[in-house]
Amino acid sequence: GAVVSQHPSRVICKSGTSVKIECRSLDFQATTMFWYRQFPKQSLMLMATSNEGSKATYEQGVEKDKFLINHASLTLSTLTVTSAHPEDSSFYICSARVGVGGGYTFGSGTRLTVV
Amino acid sequence: GIQVEQSPPDLILQEGANSTLRCNFSDSVNNLQWFHQNPWGQLINLFYIPSGTKQNGRLSATTVATERYSLLYISSSQTTDSGVYFCAVGGGGSQGNLIFGKGTKLSVKP
Numbered sequence: 001g002a003v004v005s006q007h008p009s010r011v012i013c014k015s016g017t018s019v020k021i022e023c024r025s026l027d028f029q030a031t032t033m034f035w036y037r038q039f040p041k042q043s044l045m046l047m048a049t050s051n052e053g054s055k056a057t058y059e060q061g062v063e064k065d066k067f068l069i070n071h072a073s074l075t076l077s078t079l080t081v082t083s084a085h086p087e088d089s090s091f092y093i094c095s096a097r098v099g100v101g102g103g104y105t106f107g108s109g110t111r112l113t114v115v
Numbered sequence: 116g117i118q119v120e121q122s123p124p125d126l127i128l129q130e131g132a133n134s135t136l137r138c139n140f141s142d143s144v145n146n147l148q149w150f151h152q153n154p155w156g157q158l159i160n161l162f163y164i165p166s167g168t169k170q171n172g173r174l175s176a177t178t179v180a181t182e183r184y185s186l187l188y189i190s191s192s193q194t195t196d197s198g199v200y201f202c203a204v205g206g207g208g209s210q211g212n213l214i215f216g217k218g219t220k221l222s223v224k225p
Contacts, residue, residue: 034212038156043201044215091156095213103148103163104205104213109156 002028002098006107021079021110023094029074030096038091050077084114117142121216128192128223136187136219138202146205149187151198192223
């Protein structure tokens, strides 16, 4: 089946540093990928939609200068959390739709802890 | 936007019991999926079911699109079924995102 590989699975960083999270579609091409954030004991909330070759679309309240998204190829999207602060600590997970009209598959998620 | 409501929010079962989880949504959808989130955070896709009925082992799901709800049935529950079950729907376009409910936290006791 279609697989989205997400790395790293866990990262701890110091306040003020930047962290890059990668999502790769392994056996299909994803012109669009979605980035979600999940705080403890809460649901997944869409942060942004990543479009190959164009600018990402951010949801209301998500700072585009803080959460940089790059979708440079049909199989790779990256999310960079810049100048991370403890309140950015969360579980970040990416997703892609497998073909038009099909279901969505998710990466394994990245647990970010900012200290 | 589309609202997704799941019930119950929490469910505690004895091993071997059956359960039904419900997902109501506020508008027409062209995609509906049920996921199980394991303790490590991984979302396991259970069913892609915008309409109709599907079964996979002890799990089955039914979506009645005209009445805007979906049900997930778990039979003969096992402790490994514990976790959070999410319903997510997609409403528009071929590349639209999924909107998640708040989930049902299931705890199966031995």
